[in-house]
Amino acid sequence: MTGQVIVVDDEAAIREAAQQWLELSGFSVQACASAAEALTLIDADFPGVVISDVRMPGTDGLQLLSRIVDCDRDLPVIMITGHGDVPVAVQAMKQGAYDFIEKPFTPDRLLDTVRRALEKRQLVIDNRALRQQFAVRDGIAAQLLGVSRAMVRLRRQVLDLAGTSVNVLIRGETGAGKERVARCLHDFSERADKPFVALNCAAIPEHLFESELFGHESGAFTGAQNKRIGRIEHADGGTLFLDEVESLPLAQQVKLLRVLQEKTLERLGSNRSIRVDLRVISAVKPDLLDEVKAGRFREDLLYRLNVATLQIPPLRERREDIALLFEHFAEDAAQRHGRSLEPLTPAELADLLGQEWPGNVRELINAAERHALGLGGSLEDDVGQSLAQQMEAFEAQCLHSALLRCRGSILKTMELLQLPRRTLNEKMQRHGLQRSSYRPAGSSDED
Structure with a gap:
């Protein structure tokens, strides 16, 4: 296992010995003679761990630990304490230290503690990256x-x-x-x-x-x-x-x-x-x-x-999105105008899905605004599509609504639509519907 380690100790012999042991085991090590020097190397994105002596002139190890916890409480700090200095070790653990090692310590004890701390740090960094990916994905999906x-x-x-x-x-x-x-x-x-x-x-x-x-x-x-x-x-x-x-x-x-x-x-x-x-x-x-x-x-x-x-x-090439967009813009308009939103009738939905929408989303927003204001009337006088095309669009919307309601659960969607799994999968594939698009961020793949 490799990783970054910062060693902080005012005693050159201990600092150099720890650095040598760690580097021989494949770790990347930066040795610092003071807490002030170490703090210039540490931020919330630092991917490694910190090893620090407790007793140092100027800013001591506990003060350094406090500064690191303020920066990133999930950054593992391993404290080095003097023999029998149990009260200081207990205080360090309460303050947020990952672990402590008593002097004199063996290379194996140091390496084992560092490996465990780095494993924890890598998990934290991976989880943060996943959360950021979900946040970005959800953010752009809303836009x-x-x-x-x-x-x-x-x-x-x-x-x-x-x-x-x-x-x-x-x-x-x-x-x-x-x-x-x-x-x-x-x-x-x-x-x-x-x-x-x-x-x-x-x-x-x-x-x-x-x-x-x-x-x-x-x-x-x-x-x-x-x-x-x-x-x-x-x-x-x-x-x-x-x-x-x-x-x-x-x-x-x-x-x-x-x-x-x-x-x-x-x-x-x-x-x-x-x-x-x-x-x-x-x-x-x-x-x-x-x-x-x-x-x-x-x-x-x-x-x-x-x-x-x-x-x-263009909107006409992604008809499975039309009803979703219409509902979104109609709800937004109804909220802005203080109106209660009437659901679309089957005829209105078929009318909606059958249009060519030459003005694309801008035209759809206008239609949703009129619907929210209760202006009534057909959404389009001339549907301009064959019955087969309208049926396909209507089927895609039914599948979309069911998957949305069931939050991407295939079993629940099968039950709601009374379809066998193979038929549901074929229809989803034909209409370009992906289950992952309906699953909540972070959810498992099990139904």
Whole structure:
């Protein structure tokens, strides 16, 4: 077994002997002559254990133990006490020490205690990592709703990319949720505590683009009475989200490319270079390669923006998510408006599942809002789908509702739907429903 060990003792002979024994057994050892020196090496993420003498000049072992417990009470500290110094050992254990060793001690006694302490520390670190994974998974599942295979894949891709700083291009139809995905890339990244700055490139008049993106100095042009910080500079340290980036004027594409290459910008009316650190996430509806071929978008900028691509599936391609999303948005709207929510009738549900939703999630939110307000009427006059397609969508929703109600328990779902296991498994596979999507975080796989 290997691991990191910090040895703290003011007596060089004991400190060096302990270090030699531990290193010969494969441990990575840092020896410190004082508590102050050791404290510079310890934080809540330290993956090893600490061995400390009790009696030391200045900050003694018990004081060091107290400081370590304040930092991380689960970090094992092994105390070295003098022969017969039982009261001090008892006090150390009450204070949170993992174990104590009396002088003189043998190498075997030291190594056995260190191995046990490291095993405990590794369990703590593994459990923390699992809890963090569950928290992140549950957090993004609440932001990017859906049980479809496409949404499970999208959430995984977002989390994978959030841990990097690469520029991302998001593709998707109108209303598909491109800004929500961009926001998740930011919120689940190390830049989360820095600004997320969004700019819709199609909403800015061309003559204002340079000032909007890069800022300007006072007097840079007529009407520029005060200095203005541009969107890029404001996003320093964080994320710049450029929605409908295909609308960016060619002149500004050149300047944005320079910022991405040199990581500096100049405000309009200034010759001073300002360093910026930012991640750029862009969103488009059309294929930017077509825009490049048409001469409306620079190829070199496309490659800078498109280090990684995320494709958001349209709502019509993940029909098993429609009812879940509708219920979520309708409940939210009902709560905001102080209304009691009426459940969907079977006809309304079939109507809901049969639509094409050209406006995607944005259109669905609008329909849910109307339903919550009790405006009534059919959700869509023209269903536009065959009976077989509507039946498939309805079956997928029934399976989804049952799995949700049974919290992913196959046995309970079989009983609720009165289906044999093989039939249930086949239907779940056909509709892309995965049991793990419905299981509570941390639950076992047993029904």
